[in-house]
Each structure stands twice: as C-alpha cells, then as structure tokens.
C-alpha cells in the first residue's frame with residue numbers, strides 16, 4: 001500500500017466527530033448454504049456501539065455470536081445489511097485498507113485462539129506489531145510486556161503446542177492487546193480459564209476500557225458479563241435483549257491512548273484517540 | 274514492512290517446518306543431481322568415442338577383410354600385393370601412403386613384469402597415418418623393416434605398465450617368447466574410456482610376421498589420403514583397385530570393408546548419442562518424479578499454510594507481504610535444494626561411473642535447475658497466492 005493510500009484510509013477513519021458510534025450495523029444478515037440446508041446465522045441485526053463502551057454478547061451455542069463478531073472484525077462479510085466502522089462503510093474498503101484496519105484499529109481474540117503453530121508465544125504476539133512496521137527491539141519489549149500482563153512472561157519462548165489451552169488463550173489475548181487497538185473484539189476470551197486467570201484477564205480488560213477503548217466480548221458466564229457496561233443477548237441470529245448495566249463514562253471517549261503506553265506506531269499514535 | 278523483515282519471516286517459516294523444508298529440498302536436490310549426472314554420463318561416453326576416433330586421424334581409410342564370399346574361386350585375403358597395388362600413384366593419386374597392418378595379442382615380459390597388449394606389425398608410414406608421434410627414442414628405420422629387425426616402439430601406457438619409472442629405451446622385452454629391443458616410446462594420446470590408444474606395441478611388419486604371426490593374410494590396410502578433403506576420392510580409387518585385385522563381380526558383396534575414420538566416427542557417435550538420449554529420458558523421468566514429490570509436499574501442507582495465512586491476514590498482514598514471504602520461502606527452498614543438487618552432481622562427476630568419466634553438459638545444469646526451481650516456486654507460491662486472496666475467515670476454515 002502506498003503511503004498516500006495509507007494516509008487516506010487513516011484520515012477517513014479519523015475524521016469522525018467524537019461521540020459518533022464506533023460500530024453501527026443495520027439489518028445485518030448472514031446465511032450459509034443453499035436450499036434445504038440454508039442456515040440463517042444472523043437474521044437482521046441492528047446495533048450501535050458508542051466509543052468507550054464495554055459490551056458483552058451472550059446467547060446459546062449456535063445463536064450467531066461468532067458470526068457477528070467476525071463481521072465486526074472485518075474478517076467476514078455479511079450477506080446483506082450495512083456496517084459502518086467509525087462512520088466508514090466497511091464494504092467500500094479494498095483489501096489493503098481492510099488489512100490496515102485489522103492491524104491498527106482492531107484487536108481480535110478468536111474462540112479457537114488461532115496461534116501460528118511451531119512459532120513461539122513471543123513471536124506470535126509480536127506479529128501484529130511486525131505488520132505495523134514496529135522495529136524489532138521495540139516489538140520485543142512490547143510483546144513481552146503484553147505477555148507479562150496476562151501472566152505469561154515466563155512462557156514467552158514456548159510454542160503453542162507446549163502451552164495449556166488456557167495459556168494459549170491468554171497468548172491470544174496478549175496478541176490482541178499488544179498493538180493497543182481502540183476496539184477489542186474477543187470471542188469467549190475466558191472460555192478456557194480458571195477463576196484466577198479469568199479475574200486477571202478481566203482486570204486487564206477493565207483497565208483498558210477505563211482508558212477509553214471500546215470492548216466487545218462474547219461470553220457464556222454471568223460473572224464475566226457483569227464486568228460489562230451493556231449486555232446484548234442473541235437468539236437464532238436476532239437480538240432478543242439489550243440491557244445497559246452502567247453508563248459509558250463521558251470522559252473516557254476523550255482519553256488519550258498515550259496513557260496506556262507508546263502508540264502502535266509513530267504515525268498513527270495520535271490519530272486513533 | 275521492509276523486505277529484510279519479510280526475509281526474516283520467510284527464514285523463520287522454513288525453520289518452523291524443518292521436516293517439510295528438508296523433504297522439499299531433498300526432492301529438488303535429487304531431481305537436479307540425477308538429471309545433471311545422468312546426462313553427464315551419456316555425454317562422457319560420447320566424448321570418449323570422439324576422442325578415441327580423433328586420435329586415429331581424420332584423413333585415413335581402413336580396409337579390413339569382410340565375410341568370405343561363398344562360391345568364390347579367388348582368395349578373399351588381404352595381401353601385401355594388394356598393398357603394393359594401392360601404392361600405385363597413377364591409379365591412386367589421392368592416396369598418400371598405404372600401411373599394411375598385422376596385429377596379434379601378445380604377452381610382453383620385462384623382468385618380473387607381464388603385460389598383455391596387441392602387437393602391431395606395420396610399415397614406416399603407419400606412424401604418420403595413425404596420427405602418432407614419437408616422444409622418446411626413435412621410429413624404426415627402412416633397414417629395420419627390410420632386415421626384419423626385432424625392434425619395438427611402445428605406447429605410453431605400455432611403457433608405464435612394463436617399466437614403471439625406468440627408462441624403457443634399449444631394454445630387451447620378451448614378446449610371446451621372442452626377444453625385441455625397445456627403441457622408442459609414442460607420445461600420449463589420452464585415454465578415451467573404451468580402449469586406450471596408448472596401450473600398444475608396434476614393430477616392423479616383417480619382424481612380426483617372422484617371429485610371431487607367420488606369413489598368412491594381413492589383418493587390415495591403413496590408407497592415408499593426401500588431405501582430409503581427398504578422403505572420398507581416395508576411397509573411390511582404393512575401391513576400384515581392390516575390386517580388380519580381388520576379382521569382385523558384385524559390388525554389393527565385397528570380400529573387404531573400406532571405411533573412413535569419419536564414417537567410423539559417425540557410427541560410433543550415433544551409438545553414443547542413442548545412449549545419451551536414453552539416459553536423458555531416465556533423467557527426465559527422475560526430474561518428473563522429483564517434481565511430483567515436491568508438489569506433493571507443498572500440497573500436503575496447503576491446509577496448514579492456508580490457516581496460517583488466514584491468521585496473518587486477521588492480524589492485518591497486507592496481501593503483498595504475505596505473498597512476498599511465501600515466494601521467498603519457496604525460492605529459498607528450491608534454490609538451495611537445486612544448488613545442492615548441482616554441487617552433488619559436480620562432485621559425482623569426479624568419479625568414474627561404469628567406466629565412463631562423466632562430462633557435465635552446461636545446458637543440462639540450466640535445464641534441471643530451471644525446471645526444479647520453477648516447480649518449487651509454482652507449487653510453493655500458488656497455494657499461498659490463492660489463500661491470500663481469501664477472506665480471513667474462509668482461509669481459517671479451509672480444510
């Protein structure tokens with residue numbers, strides 16, 4: 001991607017007046033298969049998420065939570081409906097712009113972790129920074145800090161197959177957080193964790209939300225949902241309830257990301273705030 | 274992301290899949306090495322034939338006695354009177370010299386050393402016609418010929434076998450029980466693989482007939498044309514003379530064979546070329562099999578690699594960076610494998626293979642390397658480019 005393109009995308013995503021929603025989806029549907037075997041994973045979801053909000057999505061297995069999350073993370077496209085991220089219509093972004101959005105804007109934790117095999121935890125966590133063009137020494141420091149944050153500082157050199165399920169999940173969380181994205185999307189980030197590790201990870205999430213970052217997570221556990229400001233319930237691909245537990249703190253939206261540490265790159269540092 | 278950074282990623286990718294990388298490289302190594310070496314063996318045998326025939330001289334004709342003609346009332350033997358007839362300058366102006374050749378396989382003994390070789394009895398002109406030179410000592414004289422002196426001129430291999438580091442000149446050698454004196458050593462013509470032109474012993478024809486073979490038919494006649502261009506004219510003249518002398522009635526059924534060195538060269542080169550083609554075909558098949566092996570390994574890992582590409586895309590890797598990484602990986606694997614194969618072939622070419630010294634054909638190196646690297650590159654990067662075009666979630670679900 002040329003520098004000009006890159007700057008253009010960043011501006012497009014930045015020139016949103018503060019207070020405009022981070023996520024705005026309208027009548028989102030996703031169908032799989034054809035004829036008899038058609039599955040309506042999402043059957044018309046409309047949703048607006050404000051900057052600085054902390055949303056928990058709940059619902060039974062197969063209700064379309066992951067499907068929605070993949071679309072929000074720009075990893076998949078909806079069958080119909082619109083998705084505006086920071087006011088930009090995602091369907092109009094090209095491949096290069098999408099790569100940039102995924103890298104700089106969004107941190108994604110997969111339900112199945114999706115670590116790269118035979119590659120150390122540290123190298124896995126460094127990856128988003130490498131694609132952002134961060135120099136190797138700085139990359140290492142920040143990746144180690146992220147691993148430390150999820151309590152895995154002493155497992156940095158282990159390959160994924162040498163880690164327990166819960167440890168792999170925490171590496172995946174560290175990888176999503178390392179680039180300090182303004183939007184964190186986490187698909188059951190505590191699904192494999194004991195209560196201690198769950199509490200640790202939730203502590204980290206509370207912390208980054210206080211800094212003004214937006215969090216959307218999927219969970220089956222009420223304690224986890226309790227941390228969120230807002231709980232959305234899905235059933236058969238539709239929103240059946242949307243409760244606010246706590247308001248979005250007014251100051252949080254303006255919080256500078258610098259408080260959390262260094263910006264992901266010198267270039268986009270100030271622009272994502 | 275800089276190229277250097279992507280290069281490091283590619284290196285890490287190769288290191289992370291050691292078995293896959295090793296097998297891919299091995300496949301390419303064997304494919305390339307086998308092709309180059311097999312073609313080199315074929316080529317080596319061709320070069321050997323060419324060398325051995327070039328040492329004969331290119332402006333000579335050899336007359337040898339063919340199959341006996343049934344119901345012929347005349348003798349079909351080659352005789353000295355035929356040699357004399359061929360030397361007639363009026364009948365054969367394009368013939369420069371004619372040498373009768375009798376050859377007999379004999380054991381040469383010097384001290385405790387035995388050596389078997391073919392002893393040739395001939396006239397003085399043979400030296401020049403046979404494209405030989407004297408390295409040490411001298412060629413036999415006209416007197417040696419007429420007086421049937423027991424003198425011997427030996428080839429360099431024979432000299433080495435019999436005398437080692439000793440000076441052979443003036444030494445007495447027993448040839449089939451008869452004592453001959455070594456008066457000269459021929460200069461080396463170089464080994465040609467099939468038969469060694471330097472393993473020979475030459476004596477005046479009269480001495481050989483008197484001491485060893487008796488006065489029967491001579492084995493062949495070596496005719497030297499005045500120039501290389503006059504060979505066919507000389508052949509026509511010789512044929513006419515031979516036909517008269519041997520009372521040939523039907524030209525399709527002659528009691529002799531007359532062939533020029535270049536004709537001999539052609540038939541033998543043709544044989545060698547068939548051999549090369551055959552080996553080339555075997556080499557081609559091994560390249561194909563190697564290629565299929567590489568393809569297999571690359572394809573088997575497509576699922577895993579597609580998932581990996583899905584993860585990388587989800588983390589924000591631009592398509593260009595992914596493609597560059599995978600192309601670099603494939604390039605390194607196939608290039609390193611290919612170059613190791615070339616190195617292996619060059620090492621292998623230093624050894625004789627079934628008696629033939631392989632001579633590497635540069636174009637086979639280019640071809641083998643090119644084909645393997647192309648296969649490696651294509652099957653290494655094609656799945657990657659397809660995967661990089663997928664949506665991340667589809668790449669992650671790929672099975």
Ligand SMILES: Nc1ncnc2c1ncn2[C@@H]1O[C@H](COP(=O)(O)OP(=O)(O)OP(=O)(O)O)[C@@H](O)[C@H]1O
Pocket residue numbers: 032033039040041059060061062063064065066067068111670
């Ligand atoms: N690639 C696909 N092809 C066909 N159907 C799919 C595909 N992915 C998901 N589905 C279907 O879409 C529906 C929603 O799936 P989704 O993964 O979003 O569920 P979920 O709410 O995340 O469930 P869980 O809590 O078990 O993770 C399911 O019925 C599933 O079978």
Ligand SMILES: [Mg+2]
Pocket residue numbers: 065066067111187
């Ligand atoms: Mg799910």
